[in-house]
Amino acid sequence: MTAADLDVMLRQAVRRLATGVAVVTVWHGDLVHGTTVSSVAAVSREPLLLGVCLREASSITQPIAAAGRFAVNVLSTRQSALAGWFADPSRPHGLAQFDHLEWEPDAFSGAPWISGSLASLGCHLTATVPAGDHNLLLGKVVTARDGQGGPLLHFAGRLHDGTLRVLPREAPSPPSQVAALGRS
Numbered sequence: 001m002t003a004a005d006l007d008v009m010l011r012q013a014v015r016r017l018a019t020g021v022a023v024v025t026v027w028h029g030d031l032v033h034g035t036t037v038s039s040v041a042a043v044s045r046e047p048l049l050l051g052v053c054l055r056e057a058s059s060i061t062q063p064i065a066a067a068g069r070f071a072v073n074v075l076s077t078r079q080s081a082l083a084g085w086f087a088d089p090s091r092p093h094g095l096a097q098f099d100h101l102e103w104e105p106d107a108f109s110g111a112p113w114i115s116g117s118l119a120s121l122g123c124h125l126t127a128t129v130p131a132g133d134h135n136l137l138l139g140k141v142v143t144a145r146d147g148q149g150g151p152l153l154h155f156a157g158r159l160h161d162g163t164l165r166v167l168p169r170e171a172p173s174p175p176s177q178v179a180a181l182g183r184s
Contacts, residue, residue: 015155015156015157016155016156017155018153018154018155018160019038019039019040019153019154019155020038020040020074020075020151020152020153020154020162021036021037021038021074021075021083021151021152021153021154021159022036022037022038022040022052022072022073022074022075023035023036023037023072023073023075023082023083023086023114023117024037024040024052024054024060024064024070024071024072024073025070025071025072025073025111025112025113025114026060026063026064026067026069026070026071026109026111027067027105027109027110027111027112028063028064028066028067029066030094031063031094032094032095032097032098032111032112033059033060033063033093033094033097034060034086034097034098034112035054035058035059035060035086035087036082036083036084036085036086036087037052037053037054038154039051039052039053039134040052040053040072040074043138047140048140048141049126049138049139049140049141050072050121050123050138050139050141051136051137051138051139052070052072052136052137052139053131053134053135053136053137054134054135054137055133055134055135056130056133056134056135058135061128061135061137064125064137065125065128067109067110067111067125068124068125069108069109069110069111069122069123069124069125069139069142070109070111070122070123070125070137070139071106071109071111071112071113071120071121071122071123072119072120072121072123072139073112073113073114073117073119073120074117074118074119074120074121074151075117075118075151075152076116076117076118076147076148076149076150076151076152077149077150077151077152077161077162077163078116078149079114079116079117079152080152080159082101082114083152083159085097098112101114101115102114102115102116103115106120106122106143107122107143108122108124108142108143109122109123109124109142109143113145116147116149117147118146118147118148118149118151119144119145119146119147120144120145120147121139121141121143121144122141122142122143122144123139123140123141123142124139124140124142125137125138125139126138126139126140150162150163150164151164
């Protein structure tokens with residue numbers, strides 16, 4: 001196996017991580033901006049921290065650093081068009097990118113909370129950690145609201161309807177075939 005083949009295999013395997021899709025927003029001075037992300041995670045319960053990964057060259061990183069605060073809008077399945085809109089580099093800049101949306105400013109961050117989101121969270125930026133070609137932004141959750149619906153998911157390079165089916169909490173033991181696969 002060549003190094004290039006290994007690189008392709010590793011990237012394909014990582015694409016198998018299903019993640020929620022969100023729009024991160026910031027309002028700092030005259031600048032209002034939003035961008036789609038598929039790498040948001042709850043990092044800590046005490047204090048309540050979120051981690052957001054952004055490309056190192058992302059145009060939203062500097063405004064968030066300057067503001068020291070931002071918002072995360074967790075998208076529902078009804079908002080797949082918004083994921084595409086905020087990922088499109090040719091969309092209008094500034095407040096114009098929010099012209100056709102219902103939104104309100106978060107009381108803490110001032111950043112747009114997008115109506116219809118599964119959750120909107122206002123965060124205080126606590127750290128920015130370089131991580132390869134990305135930056136990991138850690139934000140303490142200060143304000144929040146929740147909504148209704150199913151989650152919009154990113155999986156294998158595409159958006160998916162996050163239809164959820166509740167599974168039993170505990171299985172008595174794994175089936176023997178699965179247990180045998182786990183042994184070395």
